[in-house]
Amino acid sequence: MCHFKVFMVCQGSTEMGYPRVLRLFFPLALLFLFLYLSVIKLPDVYLHECLQDGKPCSQIQNDAIEEVRVKPSTSFKLDPSDRQLLENVLKNCKQHDFQIGKMVEAFHLCVTEKKDILLEEYLIAWRQLIKFMDALGTVFTFISSETMTKVNILQGYLNGEHGKHYRTVTSMVKYELENEVVNFKELPPNRVPSGCRTLLRMHRALKFLEYFLYNLGMSAGQDKTSQMCADAYHKTLSHHHSWFIRQVAEVAFLALPPLEDMYKVVCVSNHKEAKTVLLTTVDAIVKVYNITQKVYTKHGMLDLP
Numbered sequence: 001m002c003h004f005k006v007f008m009v010c011q012g013s014t015e016m017g018y019p020r021v022l023r024l025f026f027p028l029a030l031l032f033l034f035l036y037l038s039v040i041k042l043p044d045v046y047l048h049e050c051l052q053d054g055k056p057c058s059q060i061q062n063d064a065i066e067e068v069r070v071k072p073s074t075s076f077k078l079d080p081s082d083r084q085l086l087e088n089v090l091k092n093c094k095q096h097d098f099q100i101g102k103m104v105e106a107f108h109l110c111v112t113e114k115k116d117i118l119l120e121e122y123l124i125a126w127r128q129l130i131k132f133m134d135a136l137g138t139v140f141t142f143i144s145s146e147t148m149t150k151v152n153i154l155q156g157y158l159n160g161e162h163g164k165h166y167r168t169v170t171s172m173v174k175y176e177l178e179n180e181v182v183n184f185k186e187l188p189p190n191r192v193p194s195g196c197r198t199l200l201r202m203h204r205a206l207k208f209l210e211y212f213l214y215n216l217g218m219s220a221g222q223d224k225t226s227q228m229c230a231d232a233y234h235k236t237l238s239h240h241h242s243w244f245i246r247q248v249a250e251v252a253f254l255a256l257p258p259l260e261d262m263y264k265v266v267c268v269s270n271h272k273e274a275k276t277v278l279l280t281t282v283d284a285i286v287k288v289y290n291i292t293q294k295v296y297t298k299h300g301m302l303d304l305p
């Protein structure tokens with residue numbers, strides 16, 4: 001009988017045994033992940049299965065979309081020096097696929113004067129996050145494709161027959177509640193999830209992002225990104241995930257690049273720049289999060305299955 005430590009010795013040497021265990025762990029974890037995803041993703045019904053006049057509903061151009069009177073908020077103010085810094089980052093970041101400036105801008109622009117959230121802009125910000133995850137490599141593909149699925153569901157509703165009701169979070173909630181689109185009980189597997197449920201998943205993930213970016217921004221450089229990410233996850237999103245997803249997430253965290261590489265992806269070169277850029281991002285996210293949270297609390301929709 002070999003116990004774990006002894007097992008390494010049984011393998012020949014402690015130097016060879018440990019990497020071998022790790023080498024086996026990643027492929028196995030990925031295998032389980034793909035098996036799991038292929039099982040849970042099978043019953044998905046895509047929006048293009050909804051047809052109208054022979055066309056996928058998601059492609060129907062809604063020419064008759066009534067203009068809802070919503071203006072992006074212009075109230076956000078940055079210190080002049082921080083604004084300058086953010087602008088420089090934006091400029092230096094143009095060659096990158098993921099542009100944090102575009103994401104921050106979209107999170108700002110999605111907040112209206114009446115403190116509502118414009119879904120189109122909100123999704124633009126999320127598409128930037130997807131680019132960020134894609135830039136991190138294949139280990140994160142499952143998280144980015146899960147996020148993409150959610151973005152596509154909402155975009156499908158926005159482009160669909162009832163798109164005018166999906167301009168803002170409040171109008172979506174109102175429409176889906178009045179028309180009994182929201183499912184307060186578990187959905188049959190062949191139904192497209194409601195916009196409200198889908199947005200709730202992304203809304204919860206925003207809280208994770210807020211914590212994670214805050215940790216990254218406040219780190220003086222010694223902390224591991226995987227640890228900062230795990231810390232944010234344990235405090236937020238993990239409470240809404242199954243045991244299996246939590247294990248998969250833990251494996252993904254280990255593959256996160258070190259802080260300096262993370263800085264490169266967000267186009268900053270030192271701790272000071274990182275702090276300004278990341279805390280500005282957190283600020284924008286918090287505003288969006290709080291508005292959505294208020295709407296969902298008001299309608300008792302924070303636990304949609």
Ligand SMILES: CCCCCCCCCCCCC/C=C/[C@@H](O)[C@H](COP(=O)(O)O)NC(=O)CCCCCCCCCCCCCCC
Nearest residue numbers: 129132133143146147201202205209229233237245249266
């Ligand atoms: C860059 C670091 C990325 C680490 C992200 C870790 C997130 C935690 C793992 C997420 C697991 C996702 C797998 C599927 C989860 C779903 O079960 C679950 C529930 O959906 P369901 O009710 O329809 O079944 N889905 C969700 O919770 C949605 C999760 C969306 C995750 C988005 C994470 C965004 C993180 C982006 C980080 C970017 C950092 C940017 C730095 C500048």
